Amino acid sequence: MKHFRSAITPAAQKMPGRYGGRHTVTALAGDGIGPEMMEHVKGIFALAHVPVDFEELNLNSSNIKQGENDLQEAITSIQRNGVALKGNVETKFDDPAFKSRNMELRKQLDLRANVLHCSTVPTVPSRHTGINIIMIRENTEGEYSGQEHTCVPGVVESLKIVTRERIEWISHFAFDYALRHGRKKITAVHKANIQKLGDGLFLKVVNDVSKLYPQIKCDSMIVDNASMQLVAKPQQFDIMLMPNLYGNIISNIACGLVGGPGLVSGVNIGNDYAVFETGTRNTGSSLIGKDIANPTSFLRASVDMLKYLGLSEHADMISDAIFRTLTERMVHTPDIGGKHKTSDMIRSVRDYLQEEMDLRK
Ligand code: ATP
Numbered sequence: 001m002k003h004f005r006s007a008i009t010p011a012a013q014k015m016p017g018r019y020g021g022r023h024t025v026t027a028l029a030g031d032g033i034g035p036e037m038m039e040h041v042k043g044i045f046a047l048a049h050v051p052v053d054f055e056e057l058n059l060n061s062s063n064i065k066q067g068e069n070d071l072q073e074a075i076t077s078i079q080r081n082g083v084a085l086k087g088n089v090e091t092k093f094d095d096p097a098f099k100s101r102n103m104e105l106r107k108q109l110d111l112r113a114n115v116l117h118c119s120t121v122p123t124v125p126s127r128h129t130g131i132n133i134i135m136i137r138e139n140t141e142g143e144y145s146g147q148e149h150t151c152v153p154g155v156v157e158s159l160k161i162v163t164r165e166r167i168e169w170i171s172h173f174a175f176d177y178a179l180r181h182g183r184k185k186i187t188a189v190h191k192a193n194i195q196k197l198g199d200g201l202f203l204k205v206v207n208d209v210s211k212l213y214p215q216i217k218c219d220s221m222i223v224d225n226a227s228m229q230l231v232a233k234p235q236q237f238d239i240m241l242m243p244n245l246y247g248n249i250i251s252n253i254a255c256g257l258v259g260g261p262g263l264v265s266g267v268n269i270g271n272d273y274a275v276f277e278t279g280t281r282n283t284g285s286s287l288i289g290k291d292i293a294n295p296t297s298f299l300r301a302s303v304d305m306l307k308y309l310g311l312s313e314h315a316d317m318i319s320d321a322i323f324r325t326l327t328e329r330m331v332h333t334p335d336i337g338g339k340h341k342t343s344d345m346i347r348s349v350r351d352y353l354q355e356e357m358d359l360r361k
Helices: 034-047 061-066 071-081 102-107 164-180 200-210 222-230 244-258 296-306 312-327 343-358
Strands: 022-028 051-059 083-086 113-119 134-137 146-151 157-158 186-191 218-220 239-244 265-269 274-278
Touching: 022 071, 022 312, 034 051, 034 083, 034 296, 034 343, 051 071, 071 083, 071 102, 083 296, 113 164, 113 244, 134 164, 134 244, 164 186, 164 200, 164 239, 186 200, 186 222, 186 244, 200 218, 222 244, 239 244, 265 296, 274 296, 296 312, 312 343
Parallel strands: 022 051, 022 083, 083 274, 134 239, 186 218, 186 239
Antiparallel strands: 113 134, 113 265, 146 157, 265 274
């Protein structure tokens, strides 16, 4: 069960939203299946007597026309509480002026790192066994600068902006993570053969920082080869350290390899705040109300959050219940080849939790 447990480190600082032994966290259900998943989390937390209260806010695509207030309210709430659990907010493609609220939130809260733990789960069908990779992605800059314009009709300039300061930060973050979690190797993913300055800087800074951590092996791989290696021989990777866009794509490939969007959780983290969400950041709009979405990724995001809050016992109890549901009872939703409903899975998680709590009485 251990490898399935959350690999999140408890926050170093005291959480601002902690009063009388209870934590207040911001809950942003978002669009699609987010609200349903949030209800499941709340039910499971209540059953497990988790000392967490949710400050629930609406941040979704239907209230966009009301202006930016809801985004600002969400940001203020997270600044107050330090932590959020979040569903994805749909981003419309058709309006070039419209900025992704997911991205705005990450930028304004300076959530510089995105971390995913992709590991194969026994009984969940996948092409490989033995995958156990930590994906660390720079989360705020690069191609996500939002700086694009049409120079003359038919010619668009789209700026990829990277800074030494953020590359240094994410490199230290990755090496510190490796030390804390007993990881042995970091592979920096880049395209420095073509993007000589931008990715060249990334590669140089990662290499420079690696010299401060002689215990951790550091190598590098060009992003196209990394994609091929990942699907062919994923077991060779331990931690992958990536700039923003490559990190997005490679993380999704890795999630796909271990079972898809319903399984893996992710965290966006900076110096001050942490926002927990699903690894692939999907909305799953076509699954709304059908009782077929896989709740694992959202539940695991909530478990990561508990770990971060220092509530390890609750976190482990819930993740063990999820793991046993997937592996002992084989309760599998259609996305991972099963016929079970979301509600079957939730019922089983609750049964295992109740069993464990009765044992502890
Ligand atoms: P859709 O509205 O069809 O869900 P989309 O293009 O917005 O489509 P995403 O939300 O990005 O899709 O999700 C990508 C795919 O992953 C979709 O096929 C979606 O149904 C599936 N998916 C997302 N989340 C889950 C989940 N929790 N369980 C099962 N499948 C999921």
